[in-house]
Amino acid sequence: MNWPDLRYLGIVGRKGRIPNWFIFINNNFLSSSSSTLLLSSYFINSSFTLASPCLLDHTVKDYSFYPQWAINLDSATQTLSVGRVCITYKKQNSAIMSHWLPVSPSADERSYNPCPGCALNIPALSKKSAIKQRCNSEKCFFNITLSETVGYPTRNAKVFAAYLPITLSTSWSYATSLALVHLMNPPSTASFTLSPSVKDNLDDDVLPSSVQSLYTD
Ligand SMILES: [Zn+2]
Incomplete structure (x- = not known):
């Protein structure tokens, strides 16, 4: 993670x-200057990594307009998309999401522009009355599978002015790596429908006894 994410x-x-020790790590232990990924010699086994996913609010009423910043992984095309889940249909495990694009291709990017329209766009979705009235800055809407979608870790960034970029709280690289860890791990793919007891177990993750804790200052 970069310093603003932390x-x-x-x-x-x-x-x-930003303290000097952090700059030292950035300069000496990262896989490239444009990445926040450590060199592979500093990796630990991924099963020892605890990452809590940012889940969508599933108390939201179906069919009503309630935008939430989210990341979708289309498993068929292996494409990650960022945008706002606008209307959910939990019974059908689907939702309507708007499409936003990072302002630059940098991994540290946290600003997004509304997609002006691409191959994902389904024109009929923007004609729905709730979308037409509430989303006049967004042009590209598509259907997503809820179980392939997680929240984007960010404060509630409201979209006001038309076509201005929006800045979210965390970077593309942090948000997408968190989403991938969650969506690629088979036990948690059904996260959207997790029962409370399963959720408790997730919080109680225990590290193997061979793992040592190391603190640095
Ligand atoms: Zn698009």
Whole structure:
């Protein structure tokens, strides 16, 4: 994660400069200058990694307009898309999502523009009255599978002005890696319909006894 991501998550202080030790790690241990991924020699077994996914609010009423920033993984095309889940249909495991594109191809990017329309767009969706009235900055809407969709870790970024880019709280690389860990792990793919007891088990993840904790300052 980069420093602003750590700030958003409350892991480091909100104010002050990026400390030298963090810059040292960035300069010496990352796989490339445009990445926040460590060199493979610093990887630990991924089953030891605890990442809590950012789930969509599933208390939202079906058929009503309630936008949530989200990431969808289309399993058929292996494509990740960012946008707002606007209307959900839980019984059908589907939703209508708007499509947003990162302003730049950088992994650290956290600003998005509404997609002006691409191959994903289903024109009939933008004619639905709730979408027509509430989403006048967005042009590209498509149907998604809810179980292939997770929340984007961000404050509620409201879309006001037409066609202006929006800045979310965390970067493309952090948000998508969290989504991939969650959506690619078979036990948790049914996250949207998790019963409370399964959810509790997820929180109780216990590391193998061979794992040591290391603290650095
Ligand atoms: Zn699009």
